[in-house]
Amino acid sequence: MKWLPVIARLIVGGVFVVAGALKILDPGAFAVDVANFRMLPHPAVNLIAITLPWVELVAGVLMVIGVWSRGSALVITAMCVLFLIALTQALARGLDVRCGCFGTVEARKVGLTAIAQDVVLLAGAVWLLIRSDKTENGNET
Amino acid sequence: MKRAIQQATLIVMAGIALGLAANAVSPKRIPYITPPKPAVVDQNLITLEAAKELWGTGAGFFLDARAPADYAAGHIALAFSLPVEAFDEHYNNVAPMLAPDTPVVAYCDGVECELSHRLADRLRGLGYKDVRVLVNGWTAWRTAGYQTNTGTQP
Numbered sequence: 001m002k003w004l005p006v007i008a009r010l011i012v013g014g015v016f017v018v019a020g021a022l023k024i025l026d027p028g029a030f031a032v033d034v035a036n037f038r039m040l041p042h043p044a045v046n047l048i049a050i051t052l053p054w055v056e057l058v059a060g061v062l063m064v065i066g067v068w069s070r071g072s073a074l075v076i077t078a079m080c081v082l083f084l085i086a087l088t089q090a091l092a093r094g095l096d097v098r099c100g101c102f103g104t105v106e107a108r109k110v111g112l113t114a115i116a117q118d119v120v121l122l123a124g125a126v127w128l129l130i131r132s133d134k135t136e137n138g139n140e141t
Numbered sequence: 142m143k144r145a146i147q148q149a150t151l152i153v154m155a156g157i158a159l160g161l162a163a164n165a166v167s168p169k170r171i172p173y174i175t176p177p178k179p180a181v182v183d184q185n186l187i188t189l190e191a192a193k194e195l196w197g198t199g200a201g202f203f204l205d206a207r208a209p210a211d212y213a214a215g216h217i218a219l220a221f222s223l224p225v226e227a228f229d230e231h232y233n234n235v236a237p238m239l240a241p242d243t244p245v246v247a248y249c250d251g252v253e254c255e256l257s258h259r260l261a262d263r264l265r266g267l268g269y270k271d272v273r274v275l276v277n278g279w280t281a282w283r284t285a286g287y288q289t290n291t292g293t294q295p
Binding site: 024025026027028031035042043044045046047049050051052053054055056057058059062068070071072073074075078129132133 | 174
């Protein structure tokens with residue numbers, strides 16, 4: 001089962017690399033998506049739209065290449081939780097908005113599919129986090 | 142876990158720094174602080190300036206939504222009286238002069254006054270396509286020094 005964590009890392013990290021990169025390609029569109037979630041004070045929307053995709057990208061790249069596994073798993077876990085809150089509150093408030101999860105390449109609306117996908121990523125990230133932390137306390141490298 | 146938190150903090154800080162730096166040089170850069178939303182343009186309202194211009198061209202049809210007594214005491218020159226409280230009774234006085242696409246300006250008096258909005262709604266309901274409200278119309282028009290009239294005639 002040695003390959004399982006590697007595959008998990010490639011998938012979870014890879015999704016974050018792609019998601020971050022696609023958002024970076026069109027910051028203006030992502031800012032609109034962020035604003036549509038109506039969670040932030042209006043002036044702060046652009047700052048989040050500028051920085052969040054890069055945090056996704058950095059954490060995703062580190063997870064894929066297996067550097068700083070614990071840190072990247074923690075960041076990705078935290079972001080999955082954050083996205084879960086954002087998606088759930090949008091759905092609960094009945095906001096008919098574009099997910100923005102992968103920039104503008106998908107016009108998917110906020111819905112159960114997006115939430116399910118986020119939960120899967122969250123589960124993977126939590127598993128990797130617990131695993132890497134155990135590795136830290138054990139003697140594996 | 143302590144190590145994970147340290148690494149995570151650095152990752153987040155690196156991401157933020159990269160994002161801020163990349164936005165400074167990106168051809169698709171956006172302002173760091175979101176600019177205020179442009180004011181929503183309410184197509185159902187008309188500014189005093191635009192109303193005056195329309196009045197000047199003679200193409201606009203001004204309707205006073207207030208009670209006939211208020212109209213008689215003073216109204217925008219060339220405006221007709223169509224008190225919304227007695228709409229059915231007075232509508233026929235102006236109907237022959239109105240086409241569906243005639244630019245109509247409804248007004249009453251006071252920022253809070255709802256008569257003009259109600260009149261505009263009634264007219265839109267009858268199929269008039271270009272009906273707008275001049276908010277606080279009578280006071281705004283009068284204090285701007287534009288032409289007014291008294292009595293029961295426009």
